[in-house]
Amino acid sequence: MKHVLESVENQFETFQILNEDGKIVNKADMPELSDEELKELMRRMVYTRVLDQRSIALNRQGRLGFYAPTAGQEASQLGSHFALEKEDFLLPGYRDVPQLIWQGLPLHQAFLWSRGHFAGGQFPEDVRALFPQIIIGAQYVQAAGVALGIKKRGKQAVAVTWTGDGGTSQGDFYEGMNFAGAYKAPAIFIAQNNGFAISVPREKQTSAKTLAQKAIAAGIEGIQVDGMDVLAVYAATKHARERAINGEGPTLIETLTYRYGPHTMSGDDPTRYRSDELNSEWEKKDPLIRFRKFLEGKKLWSEEEETKVIEEAKNDIKEAIKKADQAPKQKVTDLIGFMYEELPVNLQAQMEEYQAKESK
Template identity: 75%
Template sequence: MSTKTIDQVEEQFETFQILNEEGEVVNESEMPDLSDEQLQEIMRRMVYTRIWDQRAISLNRQGRLGFYAPTAGQEASQLGSHFALEQEDWILPGYRDIPQIVFHGLPLHQAFLWSRGHFGGSQFPDGLNIVVPQIIIGAQIIQTAGVALGLKRKKKENIAITYTGDGGASQGDFYEGINFAGAYNAPAVFIVQNNRFAISVPVEKQSAAKTIAQKAVAAGIEGIQVDGMDVLAVYKATLDARKRALAGEGPTLIETLTYRYGAHTMAGDDPTRYRTSEEDDEWAKKDPLIRFRKFLEGKKLWSEEKENEVVEQAKEDIKQAIKDADKTPKQNVTDLLGFMFENPPVNIREQLEEYTAKESK
């Protein structure tokens, strides 16, 4: 009986798709209402982010960046969902979700400072509704429930959105966060980017559930599984989730089926040890940029010339952003100690005195 019930639940979570791998519309009724200019802008952002990712990996290997989590393959999931947001919506990113907060308004050079561990990378411009990217796996899920509840209590017409990976969905914080948001009907959207591997553990070994989206059922919230390589499907699913949240219909859990082409992070991970070349080749055929490029070319909205312009602009912006990051004064111990508390306790005051003396020599 229980097995039959589980099967009935899992059958409800079919993958939502608008564009197939050839860039053809297979779900005309769900096509979002986007202008030609908006479609081009989405493509521009994805191409820009792919070049940024390539340059960031190179800069990391040169020792000019610190922590970096590659994003290639996840552009549709990240940027399609972000395109559905309004400027006043709050983003609580994970450490891979830097593109969303840059397109939300974070200067690129500050993203590089954050990667270097410089405090300037976390001093966001006033009025920018983002939270510092979370390193602790899943912690942002609970934080998002709290931010969303705060927006509801203040009667704001905005949502809080967060991102984690399939590994994050195995954390206790994940269940606590979606349960809290559901219980209080908070205007939140939780996106789990299922890129198949939590560092090196395949998703099939992380949970007995066939989908991550079905975990929404236990929390009493809406859940949907989306083709995360289809930028239009991700955009539409996020837009619908945002509308439901603002209509008082509660939070949504969105699982995007995607794939990271690179390593988990540049901190020594070697994906060839746990992924096969056959699997890489299979997902390369689903590349979100290739798929959307075919769609736009079919509508005469994209060309090699347009793409080259974006590529060159991205390279120039990255070059300037690194220069700006390099010009930023290096942080010292007293900077870090000084930011810890508004009113430092005795032990911090003692350390401040000690290092102030050392740094003044």
């Protein structure tokens, strides 16, 4: 049995296209992206890094509510999203707001969602996504259901979901993959392995050598990817999408990545469980630095272009937070009214009570 386990684990080698110096080490799997697409991918990564920096500052100023930093995970988040189509359906976790924004969610609504404002969850009709899931791993079960619905409707689309390494320790993780595998539903399950489920190291969550190998128990395809390599993440997701729409079933993608900030801005102190040496090791793998070197080597990127993106992001964020500030203050009657099309008797009584209070 030990021999069987080792033979399985040894099959999951880390898939990579660009090394830390931005050099191609895997020409065979280099995705076919135009120069403009490569530049757009970099633009989104730079924009998202600025968004993260400003969101942290806004949170500290008390102008945002819940916020989970994303710096370090741009390649994992945006490389996977860039491989999708507009008709695909997103089921993000709470750290996956960037994917929603690039799916079309207005930035001011992302800020309102952070504040817990109901308008933050009222997505435009053309944004095919659910708002971020707070319950760890629950989006995996939801993704399986959405994917089955897509299949039954005969649509050429996929349901895509993300969770962290901590999410793979939840029962929903296995249940979602097993259900999707049994029905060959067009789902892509992405496990962003950033090393820590809040403060618990990955190696203390599971005896599995990789998270990708957990796909085997569900009878689906699995792959481990260098999550700091945006081209590798893109290529793996593109392959998974093609499999899914061709009726070959779901895929589990483990991305090896790192979050440079705390788990969330709600009091987590990463210095208590992460060493300076570990931080330095992963900073050398920064997805933006790696991809920037690659693009500069192709004469596709410059300091001037990056500065332009940074300024664009800052201006967009300034306008979005201003618009979020102008949103009407929430009332209890708003929350009661949104719960049901027809209020049950007990809520009718509460509605009348609060309408009377709010009219004073």
